[in-house]
Amino acid sequence: MFKRVAKLGLLVSSAFWLSISCQTKPARSAERIFASFLSFEQSVSVKSLETFAETGRITGDFIPYARYISPEQRPFLQNALQQKLAISPVALSQFLYSDIGELMVQRVARVIRPKSNHGGFYALRGALIVAAADPEGLTVLNFLKHYPIQGLKIDLSEGLAVFSQIRGLIRQTNTLIQVLENQSPASPIASSTGSALTQQGQYSWQKTTLTLSDQSATRQGLTGQSRQFPVDIYLPQTAAPKPIVVISHGLNSNRNSYAYLAEHLASHGFVVVMPEHIGSNTNQLQALMLGRVKDVTQPIEFLDRPLDVRFILDELERLATADPMFQGQLNLEQVGVIGQSFGGYTALAVAGATINFGQLQQDCGSRLKDTINISLILQCQALKLPQQRYKLADPRVKGVIAINPVDSSVLGETLSQIQTPVMLVSGSADKVSPSLLEQATPFTWLTTTDKYFVLMQGGTHFSTIAVDPSSESEAQPESQKLSGPSPDAAKSYLSVLSLAFMKQHIAEEMEYQSYLSPEFVATLRQGKLKLNLTQTLSTHEILNPR
Structure with a gap:
């Protein structure tokens, strides 16, 4: 997903945190704010809130x-009141009129609404756009x-219901962390060989950009x-055929998001393709903000993305025989895929999971x-596709890593159809696709023998994405907080684990199995971002702790 939308959600959630409602003057300027719970109401003036926001004084x-x-x-509340989202009214309007934007507003409108309950x-x-x-x-x-309507209120009962959901999710996530901590070794086993995984490899590489037309x-x-779409290919300078890794970026991101990972893998002998x-x-996001398209993405992307990966592999097979640059360089028997967020869905789809229309119908109704x-x-946008069984898997894919994937409904328990090795990478503080x-x-739905669950404690949906220095929004300090x-530790963790996984399961260098273990992962921990890895996990012990 994209950081501006995440910031918008955080800003609007600040209004939830206040658990208040407001009443406007005829000039459409809020004068007082009313806390409403069942038949009980209390009020506070906007002037008092403004004083607190500007000075920190409670008056x-x-x-x-x-x-x-x-x-x-108090500092959090003060900052929440002042937090500014740098976005043009035109861009915000385009997003809020999209299908996804409207659903987000509808969710908020159940808590923040007029006393009349109309409009x-x-x-x-309208208030968001005008502001x-x-x-x-x-x-x-x-x-x-x-806010343009006389007498706005925030329904505390609805707000508390949301808070209760969030609190329950946090409690269960903390239980998940404790389960993984209990599985962690008391004494990590250091490995001098493993430290090489953190370093650049021995191979130089050449980056080539192609435009493919499917x-x-x-x-x-x-x-x-x-x-028609562009791809960057990182080609290590070696004589022998090399294993291939395709990296699929997330929604409203681009192929530069994981350039650091592509360079790391290429230096260790993998051909990396970034579509x-x-x-x-x-x-696509920029086109939405300019009014050239009507939504963040179209449902057809649930098909187009896996088809992009399949066509890339078809083209690589052609280039391996037709283009001197690639002749003798590509091993199409050893292919791995890495994807983040929507790219995580992409990776799991080409590995064998299928769109689960039954689960979507159940989850996307009330x-x-x-x-x-x-x-x-x-995920619910996929329900707009013709409902049939889509064959999106590619047998050439021998293993996948899905980072913060969106998959619980759109794929659901069809994940059990995947027979190749899978690593799921998660962040405990991910508010977009909760861990x-x-x-x-x-x-727990995966049945493949080789499966790994990795948790970055405190990691978010954006922790492993490289900041694009050319993007103004990415450069803003408040946007960077979302990471x-x-x-830097998150990117390092991902680089090491991706290399170990691809060496073990794609390149079939079996000595790397020891680096896909809790014992080795414990040696990687650095700074505030703790790391856990397990191959066994039960929802029963998470949802029903002792």
Whole structure:
């Protein structure tokens, strides 16, 4: 997913945290805010909140609320009130009018709504857009000032229900962490050989960019259209045929997101291919913000992305015989795929999982309006596809790594169909595709013999993504906070584990098995970002702790 949308969700959730409601003057400027729970109401003035936001002082009718806010929480609340989302009103409008944007607003509108209970969705969306156009920018306070309906309230009972869901998920995630900690060795076994995995390898490499044009009958039959997209190929300078790794980026990201990983693997003798999924990349987001497209992505991307990977492998087979640069360089019998977020879905789909329309119908009905799992909103878009069994797997793929994948509903228990080695990489602080829902539980559905679950404690949805220095939004310090603690450590962990996995299961160098163990992973821990690995996990011990 993309960081601006994540920031928008965090900003709006700040309004949840306040657990309040507001009433506007005829001039459409909020004057007081009312806490509403069942038949009980209390109010606080916006002026008191503004004073607190600007100075940190608690004054006037905000004083009674102070006893519910600990000293540790006050800086967070003060920052939440001031937090500004740097986004143009046009760009925000385009997103909020998309299918995914509308679903997010509908979720918020169940808590923040007019006292009349009429027009809440449209008022909420309008206030966000108008606040973004204000010179002060889009903040929680500015949003409240621009709410256009007399008498807005935030329903505490609904808000507490959301909070209860979040608290339950946090509690279960903490139990997951404790289960993994209990499995960790008391005394990590250091390995001098393993340290080489963290270093660049012995091979130099050449980067080549190609534009592929897929007009195949397979693509035409499934999607009804052709597809042209660029790929970067990292080719190690060795004489022998080399194993291949395809890296699939996430939604509204691009092929530069994991260039550091491509360089690391290429230096150790892998041919790495980085496709640009043109229907769900950064350009797609920019087109949405400019009004050239109507949504963050189209449902057809659930087919196009795996088809991109399959066509890449077809083209590599052709280039291996037709292009002198690639002749004798490619081992198509040894292919691995790595993907993040939507790319994680892509990797699992080409490995053998199939779109699970039955699970989607179950999860995307009434349950969708209550979900705290943002990734489910994306997954439910697949229901707009013609419902049939799509054959997206590629037998040339011998193993996959899925980082923060979105898979619990769109693939569901069809993950049991995967027979190749799988590694799921998760972050305990992932608010986009929550660890417990999207990785830990799906891990238990895998039946393949060689499976690994990796948890970065404190890792987020963005921890392993490289910051693009050319992107203004990525360069903002507040956006970088979304990467969580020690993003450099997260990238290092991923580089080491990806290399060990690909060496063991793709290149078939069996001496690397010891590096896919809790004992070795314990030696990698550094800084604030702890790391765990297991091959056995039961949802029973997570959901029913002793």
